[in-house]
Amino acid sequence: MLNLRLFFRTIVVALALLAWPGTAPAHEVPNETTVLTFLKPEGTTLKLLLRAPMDALRDVDVPVREDGFLDLPRVETPLRHAAQLWITDFVKLYEDGAPLPQPRLVNARVSLPSDRSFTSYDQALAHIRGAPLAEETEIYWQQGLLDIEYEYPIASEASRFSIEPGLTRLGVQVNVTLRFLHPDGAERAFDVHADVGRVELDPSWWQAFYLFAKEGFFHILDGIDHLLFLFALVIPFQKLRPLVVIVTSFTVAHSITLAASAFGLAPGALWFPYLIETLIAASIVYMGLENIVGANIERRWWLTFAFGLVHGFGFSFLLGERLQFAGSHLVTSLLAFNIGVELGQLLVLAIAIPALTLLFRYVLPKRIGTIILSALVTHTAWHWMTERGAELTSFPWPTLDAVALSAALWWAMAAVAVAALLWLFSGLVRRWNGVDPTPVASDRSA
Template identity: 60%
Template sequence: MRRYLVLALPAALALSLATPSSAHDVPPDVAVQAFLKPEGERLRLLVRVPLAALRDVVYPTRGPVYLDLARADASLRQAATLWIADAVELYEDEGRLSSPQIAEVRVSLPSDRSFGGWDSALEHVTGPPLPEDTEIYWSQAMLDVLFEYAIRSEASRFSIHPAFDRLGLRVVTALRFLPPGGAVRAFELENDPGLVRLDPRWHQAAGRFVALGFRHILGGVDHLLFLLCLVIPFRRLRPLVIVVSAFTVAHSITLVASAFGLAPDGLWFPPLVETLIAASILYTALENIVVAQPRRRWLIAFGFGLVHGFGFSFALRQTLQFAGSHLLTSLLAFNVGVELGQLFVLALLVPTLDLLSRRIPERTGTIVLSALVAHTGWHWMADRWERLRQFPFSWPALDAARLASATRWLMLAIAAAGLFWLWRAVLSPVARRRVAKEME
């Protein structure tokens, strides 16, 4: 009996290896390509999806596992309806469009490159299909589908909810929207992105980016620790307002500048910024330990705020695709969201610090908290420095364009610092007393 068992185990293993993968296996990564174009009273959605991602459909085969193109039309349309049409919600203005008509269905070779643009993709899908004797494995084929929706006008505002997350463990949808008479708008969406407004109104874009900024500051532990270090030594409102305002002005400058392409584009720049953010936490925490009453804290907040603004821009870069034509509005809205998040954190933090100072001496509490934060900042800085060292760095050539860009940056920084200094001077009690004396 034992001998038969020993012989059966290798045979079972061989059979399991020889058996093809189940049609129900979920692909790890799926890339979807899509075009959306309104034309007159119809909206055309052109989609390309790997056929292996459209599971639970029986595809006719011939030979070993070749797709039988002569008998595949019905199953392909079933897969297009089940996995694509039913997963996409399209809206004209605020009303959801009815179910689409499947105008064309095509099977393509994985080497086909027609989806590089709308015209070539449409010509391919509406052109002659592959010859019926084409030998293509069903699991390697691409399914191209042209859907048509009835709409009132091509000038309407459209939104889409592509719930393609069931297609694979990670699904990336490259969507290109072609509005009439306008530039192509490209979107890169992961899994189920929710409702995407393809041409948002300014208040819709602003609302989205306010929420994004609020969530980002609450989820950015390094930004929150820096904010904690900035305000630990202060209990009065006026110093808090000055320090937080300096941080706000500074990160707003670099955030907007980065969004308009004025930041370095080298691979070394993001890890450099992350390292400097960790260094800002470490420095501010150490200053709290060494100096009992730090002066000119607003200068520290402003200087390091410029660095943190670049950090904000990295989180915002991928999301600017949802701004539509309202880039500046979206940037300002993101800043508003960040500031609301900071105010929310300060509303919780300042009373907590005040309560803590009643239980233990204020100076002792400042040193202990700052030491804990400094310990974290040191480890972050060391780890990020090791990652930064892996990127080669070379000084950019100092040509006229780069010199002009550097000059603009310098002028912008000087102007911002001057305005903030003037604002701070006006708010100063000494300045107010001088003005009062001059008025008498």
């Protein structure tokens, strides 16, 4: 009898759960969200116009009609709530380094996904302040766009402004397209991620210098392939004279191609980064193999120069993305990035050279240690080279049109000029080293 009652109670509970009104499924976070923004200082007011997809705004009590479309006459209050919940509290603006107070939300409206008014500041402002959508417009919340106009009080339109987008909660990856309209009429465009940190909209020269010096310093420390190349360079040489020549040749070489890329002289084809990454791995393989058979100072410095040209293109991929933050200080930023890279290299060498010296003095004979370490380096880089080479082969061969032939001719002439300079400097290098070019395998003093 007891089991029968328990059975009926279970049935009743199960039916009650099935009959219970369900809640709407949780709104998933979009994988990728794009936010469009304009910033313009005018007198004592800084205007921020922002467009975000409503699909990214969750946990908002949305008024809808019986057919499921937005109830547009009653949507203004939820719009302002969504703006406060997802945008106002997270976008931070600064004037001359000082945070600005909370903005005044002037307008908030729904726009159709087909609207193209955010192509310019004037069109976007006129659209936001224009007539709202007709009440009979049929649009779901997830389909619409939220357009907002903010006003920040500022001391002067001539101040230097910066912004922290801080919109990471709007999606897994949030891209912010930002256009800053300078009081003198110039317009500066940025394409940043929401978690990029503070962006200087009109940086001074020292702000640009600090930013790019820091970028260069940490880029060399984060680039495991560049670090491995440096390590392969110094394994056979711990004395100052050969190291000065080798490191200087690498520095001069990557500075040349880094500058060429910054001024738009590098190929812009999609396959080019894959080619450079493959060649970087190949340069490490070669250096490792040369260490094993016996490194030669005469050959090492000009080979390092040649490979440095390749590594300079590798550095330029990050620099090209970051140059949007240089403002009007392109040359300063390029110089600062180079200085940062050199400081990072010096730090690596300051650690690697004493470590190798101690290893070869107390643990392994120099020749045996050089072979073992170089074999490990070569093995690692060989896998990188084959993997990157496989990705490179997925691209079709480039078309040999007039533009490609012209670019190839330009780079061929540049290569001839560089080769001539290397030949001229080779005598100076010999005199600097003070020894005949002999293999390390037979020269215990190298």
